[in-house]
Amino acid sequence: MSSFRDDGAAALEWVASYLERVREYPVLSTVEPGRIRAALPPAAPEAPEPFAALLRDLDEVLMPGITHWQSPRYFAYFATTGGEPGILAELLIAGLNQVGILWRASPALQELEEVTLDWLRQLLGLPDPLHGHIEDTASSGLVTALAAARAARPERRVVVCSEHTHSSTTKAARLLELELRTVPADGTHAMRPDLVDLSNACALVATVGTTSSAAVDPVSLLADMTAAEGVWLHVDAAYAGAAAVCPELRHHFAGWERADSIGVNPHKWLFTPMDCSAFFSRRPDDLRRAFSLVPEYLRVSEDVVSLSEYASPLGRRFRALKLWATLRCYGREGLQAILREHVRLAALFESWVRAEPGWTVCAPRHFSLVCFRRDGGDEENEALLRRVNDSGEVFLSHTRLDGHYVLRLAIGNARTAEEDVRLAWDVLRREAAAL
Amino acid sequence: MSSFRDDGAAALEWVASYLERVREYPVLSTVEPGRIRAALPPAAPEAPEPFAALLRDLDEVLMPGITHWQSPRYFAYFATTGGEPGILAELLIAGLNQVGILWRASPALQELEEVTLDWLRQLLGLPDPLHGHIEDTASSGLVTALAAARAARPERRVVVCSEHTHSSTTKAARLLELELRTVPADGTHAMRPDLVDLSNACALVATVGTTSSAAVDPVSLLADMTAAEGVWLHVDAAYAGAAAVCPELRHHFAGWERADSIGVNPHKWLFTPMDCSAFFSRRPDDLRRAFSLVPEYLRVSEDVVSLSEYASPLGRRFRALKLWATLRCYGREGLQAILREHVRLAALFESWVRAEPGWTVCAPRHFSLVCFRRDGGDEENEALLRRVNDSGEVFLSHTRLDGHYVLRLAIGNARTAEEDVRLAWDVLRREAAAL
Numbered sequence A, B: 001m002s003s004f005r006d007d008g009a010a011a012l013e014w015v016a017s018y019l020e021r022v023r024e025y026p027v028l029s030t031v032e033p034g035r036i037r038a039a040l041p042p043a044a045p046e047a048p049e050p051f052a053a054l055l056r057d058l059d060e061v062l063m064p065g066i067t068h069w070q071s072p073r074y075f076a077y078f079a080t081t082g083g084e085p086g087i088l089a090e091l092l093i094a095g096l097n098q099v100g101i102l103w104r105a106s107p108a109l110q111e112l113e114e115v116t117l118d119w120l121r122q123l124l125g126l127p128d129p130l131h132g133h134i135e136d137t138a139s140s141g142l143v144t145a146l147a148a149a150r151a152a153r154p155e156r157r158v159v160v161c162s163e164h165t166h167s168s169t170t171k172a173a174r175l176l177e178l179e180l181r182t183v184p185a186d187g188t189h190a191m192r193p194d195l196v197d198l199s200n201a202c203a204l205v206a207t208v209g210t211t212s213s214a215a216v217d218p219v220s221l222l223a224d225m226t227a228a229e230g231v232w233l234h235v236d237a238a239y240a241g242a243a244a245v246c247p248e249l250r251h252h253f254a255g256w257e258r259a260d261s262i263g264v265n266p267h268k269w270l271f272t273p274m275d276c277s278a279f280f281s282r283r284p285d286d287l288r289r290a291f292s293l294v295p296e297y298l299r300v301s302e303d304v305v306s307l308s309e310y311a312s313p314l315g316r317r318f319r320a321l322k323l324w325a326t327l328r329c330y331g332r333e334g335l336q337a338i339l340r341e342h343v344r345l346a347a348l349f350e351s352w353v354r355a356e357p358g359w360t361v362c363a364p365r366h367f368s369l370v371c372f373r374r375d376g377g378d379e380e381n382e383a384l385l386r387r388v389n390d391s392g393e394v395f396l397s398h399t400r401l402d403g404h405y406v407l408r409l410a411i412g413n414a415r416t417a418e419e420d421v422r423l424a425w426d427v428l429r430r431e432a433a434a435l
Helices: A002-020 A035-039 A050-066 A084-096 A107-123 A138-154 A169-177 A218-231 A240-243 A246-251 A284-291 A319-355 A378-390 A417-435 B001-020 B035-041 B050-063 B082-095 B106-124 B138-153 B166-174 B219-229 B240-245 B248-251 B284-291 B320-355 B378-390 B418-434
Strands: A131-135 A158-162 A178-183 A201-207 A230-234 A259-263 A278-283 A360-362 A369-374 A397-401 A404-410 B131-135 B159-161 B179-183 B201-207 B231-237 B261-264 B275-280 B359-361 B371-372 B397-401 B404-410
Touching: A002 A050, A002 B001, A002 B082, A050 B082, A050 B106, A050 B320, A084 A319, A084 B001, A084 B050, A107 A131, A107 A138, A107 A278, A107 A319, A107 B035, A107 B050, A131 A138, A138 A201, A138 A278, A138 A284, A138 A369, A158 A169, A169 A178, A169 B284, A201 A218, A201 B231, A218 A230, A240 A246, A240 A259, A240 A319, A259 B284, A278 A284, A278 B001, A284 B166, A284 B261, A319 A360, A319 A369, A319 A417, A319 B050, A369 A378, A378 A397, A378 A404, A378 A417, A404 A417, B001 B050, B035 B050, B106 B131, B106 B320, B131 B138, B138 B166, B138 B201, B138 B231, B138 B261, B138 B275, B138 B284, B159 B166, B166 B179, B201 B219, B219 B231, B231 B248, B240 B248, B240 B261, B248 B371, B275 B284, B320 B359, B320 B371, B320 B397, B320 B418, B371 B378, B378 B397, B378 B404, B378 B418, B404 B418
Parallel strands: A158 A178, A158 A201, A201 A230, A230 A259, B159 B179, B159 B201, B201 B231, B231 B261
Antiparallel strands: A131 A278, A259 A278, A360 A369, A369 A404, A397 A404, B131 B275, B261 B275, B359 B371, B371 B404, B397 B404
16 A cells, blocks of 8 residues: 555546646647647556556646646637546545446445535525436436436427537437437527427427537427427426526526426536436436336335436446535535626626727627627638637637627636636737738 | 645545445445435535535544445446546546537547547457447436437337347437347346337347346347348446457357447446446447537538537547547456456356255356345345345345346456455355344
């Protein structure tokens, strides 16, 4: 154990020092495809190597290929945070190496998962009872939701979603051989309920905070419709769901308490390291109908339903421990303070764009994502984004809205301060002027 | 960062000290269902709590609910090891918090995953080229394999497997609405090729090292049959695959080099912390046909296929880093030494059972799993297992073979020594005598 303690101290110092100087790195990796691969040995070593060699190669070989999701100047896709409590919890998780194939294989894993998901349910203002479990990603959660919906109404083979629903719904529908019926969006990029057709539908996927523009589908209206038709309503709030921790933002979620299932990703905007995707359901029996299966070698005498009976994977990591660490070490007040600051910074950035001639805000801003563009052609905006990201100072991404190439600034890193957002705006204007 | 350094040092010391005294804990948790839940607060705290409070509650509240997978006296299901290199790698993984949604989001993540999977391919003696990626579990890998098989032959809706194939195949077939055709096994619990009917089959799942008894299906014969019929052959070697690192054990795998896909879990018998399931395929284009889907907001200029195009989840953790750490810090020789010792210990235990009147070995032993029982009724064996596990000294599990309740002793923890296996045998005989 002496080498474990020494190696561990070196690994810990590596992480502490990385987090201190993360602002110094170019945010988006600039390596060419294949360069990292070429710099690595073609085969595993014959003899054991010291852990120190790994830390050295992490610095020398891998770091140029790292895109710095931990940087406060990361504004692409949805910005995230591997918060300190969750980072250290991952060390504990690996040290304990629990494999939650069934309750007795780790009662603590299962019951902590149930309890922390219930804590999260309360933080989000969702009603009791709601069954909660953790998936790796929202994509897997979509498979779980649609599989349960299909099991509940096996004769209905259509999934209804909006043109802005995340691609994971398309992917899940393809896996489950369900037909996708796409509903056009309105001017705010939200699903138009007047165009929803639920015939033959087993499920409708509504989104609070779409990936393109963080648009909000009219969940309450949609819930009326799905309830009347007995159609499974899944609410994908993978990114925006965290905002419900703040009561003043809950109006965006009106109606989600009536959903059959809900996905919220603490690894997106709730400061939990990748991966941790919360899945809530009012209908756990339908999840079990789709997934439960207990072979002889897993049969036990306890009268407990194992969490593996609610989704595809049999084995599960002790992810609950990092969610527990995150919720406790930030506390409700700490989470709210960061979420509110992110929303304030996004509103500030939005106000700068609105006030500047030659720039346009392209979508309503509900949370911490701003969609905007420079007046002019798509090529100009695409070139602008390339120059901005090539500078290494900040990293933004794009989408397409109403036929236009649109830039996205997503705030979600717990270390992002006003100066970082200000820098993004300065770099954008500087590169636009230089174009 | 000062509190991160202090908290981190405390977490590291917690893990080091846990691993030193892991033999002292009762291996199987003895808590009643609901006890951990009842000991936890009903809601998340309002104000932030120190990380030290978490470590305290880990000891006082959670530890009674931990089943000690890290114990050298854990012999249930398949014994595993969260090895030290992988534990520390998890700290780095969380610190970097890479989210591999596409290549540019982390070139290092994608290329290290490709390289370490190729290292593993070579260690296993598998041919080049073979596309590799990491899944969370073998269950997810089964979904990937069967979805690709279905996409390749959409008109064929049958999956063929043996009566001893792992339940994840049944689960995946149900998810994909494929019909399962179960082939009877022979006296060694291996699939009988003379009873295989491939009509309308899109896939056949063969197993090297079944979960019940580590039986080996006749992969070479089955590969001849599937190749002739154009049926996808998936080889599930989740547990036993690691043994192929030792050339003298490779004869068990003859033919797997012709499989369309193969699953091997480094988190099972290759000393990598949960979760890390390797998936190899000769037909990556069929995986992409089933799963590839690139929406506008993920479109980039690089001509690179992202790993998310080969399976369900979009986001992925930097799992490759822990596999890299494990393969480097053990080295080929280090891995072989532990695997060989495990096989030697299993053979030794088997010889003790064979030599002892009143006990019977119930299946051929190919790897590190011994299936055995006390002569007598199922109730007696079931009661014996309960007494053994209640002692807390060791933990074994059971299965059912040829209609009998059978005990399983699985060796797979890197810290397991001969004295631990001897203890298991002593406890078994002591409790059998006391029955």
